[in-house]
Amino acid sequence: MPEACGRVEIGSFVMKKTTRLFITALLSTVGPFVNAQKIDIKIDSLSELAVPPGFEKIDQEIVISTMEAQMKYDVRSFSVKPNAKVKLVFKNPDTLPHNLIICTPGKKKGGDRGQEVIDAVLKLGDKGVEQNWEPKGHPRILVTSGMVQPKKETTMYFKAPKQEGDYPYICTFPGHFQLMNGMMGVSRNANPITNLTYKFYHGSWGKMPDFSKLEPKKAGVLANGL
Structure with missing residues (x-):
């Protein structure tokens, strides 16, 4: 029997009363062969946080x-x-x-x-x-x-x-x-405006520089806007 190693990736989505958990297991053996399986498991609950009722629209x-x-x-x-x-x-x-x-x-x-x-x-x-x-x-x-x-x-x-x-x-x-x-x-x-980010650049330029190629002297967040 060839030795095997594996990795499991888990994804989920929440339904009204039940949660279905899909597990995709990729099992690779020593050699050129890969065996992929998809397993559908129905469970009663999942601790994954969903948007709570009443918060579909936020302020x-x-x-x-x-x-x-x-x-x-x-x-x-x-x-x-x-x-x-x-x-x-x-x-x-x-x-x-x-x-x-x-x-x-x-x-x-x-x-x-x-x-x-x-x-x-x-x-x-x-x-x-x-x-x-x-x-x-x-x-x-x-x-x-x-x-x-x-x-x-x-x-x-x-x-x-x-x-x-x-x-x-x-x-x-x-x-x-x-x-x-x-x-x-x-x-x-x-103030309804929050989380404005800023970058401060300092230098001498003869024309408008490409800021994407420059390192800002300072950067931060204006939490309460302007």
């Missing part, structure tokens, strides 16, 4: 990414209107796991940027790893991404609070909070 979409080797979010603040339906895409191109948790405003004047949640994380002790450094059920947690592994991303759908104010968002992985934090403003006057 605002935000994209926040971690900054590689900098322990920061690329968007430090953004604003939404009260009760707005929000889609937030959290990307983690970094080499470390990170999360993004939106908290209620702190009781202190000016807020505490989610310090109470961080304090609760520290109290988890040995259970911290098991709970992905998230104090489940904490009263100040509004929305959570869960721990997102390196080079992965996740999407959150939520309805913005009806009460105007500043809502901090933080990474609760130990040691990340001091740099990985930001603020979601909820205001009736929220």
Whole structure:
């Protein structure tokens, strides 16, 4: 019998009551022959996140990414209107796991940027790893991404609070909070334009250069537009 090695690729789609999972297995043997199989398996449920009911049409979409080797979010603040339906895409191109948790405003004047949640994380002790450094059920947690592994991303759908104010968002992985934090403003006057990107170039040119061939001196995101 020839030795075999294999790779399995899984794809899925969600139906109303059941989910069908299609597994394509490519089995290669030593030699020029490849055997491909497609297996249709019907299962009752799948943890794959679908667009939740009521969010087929959203009011605002935000994209926040971690900054590689900098322990920061690329968007430090953004604003939404009260009760707005929000889609937030959290990307983690970094080499470390990170999360993004939106908290209620702190009781202190000016807020505490989610310090109470961080304090609760520290109290988890040995259970911290098991709970992905998230104090489940904490009263100040509004929305959570869960721990997102390196080079992965996740999407959150939520309805913005009806009460105007500043809502901090933080990474609760130990040691990340001091740099990985930001603020979601909820205001009736929220700027609808978000996530504008910019690149700044500096130099002396006799004619308009080909910017695609130049390295920008600085680049970033204007989270709240112009």
